[in-house]
Amino acid sequence: MGSYKFYVLLWVVVILPIVSSKEQLSSRECEDLGFTGLALCSDCNTFAEYVKNKELVSDCLKCCTEDSDDSMGKITYSGALLEVCMRKLVFYPEIVGFIEEEKDKFPTVKVQYIFNSPPKLIMLDDDGQHKETIRIDNWKCEHMLQFLREKVKSASY
16 A cells, blocks of 8 residues: 555645646637747746746746747747836836837837736737737847847838
């Protein structure tokens, strides 16, 4: 009977977390957890090097996609919505700077003011459908510029 308890314990402690860590969460659940900016599983592995909270890393792994040579690097979008609450803009000077000084360089990026919305980029496909949402609360203006140059199909950026 002792070996039976050992295998049950092994299952609960070792195997179950591995199996459940591969469970995928919906994009809404991931956004609620704050993982919309971490798209690749290698990001979660890097995250795990700095954050020693196993539950948090597990949640990250449930929200990621496996890396491949042509995965995220080559994905581009037809446009984007920069969604933010106008009343909260005072807390995001980098986003204000982007809107006032750089936004005109990206004709397919539209600004949308939504009450109580945290700052985020909603990436759009060719049909104008939402494909990915990325929280940008702590992004600097140069990060937004670089991301949009790489990810939004350009007319003449």
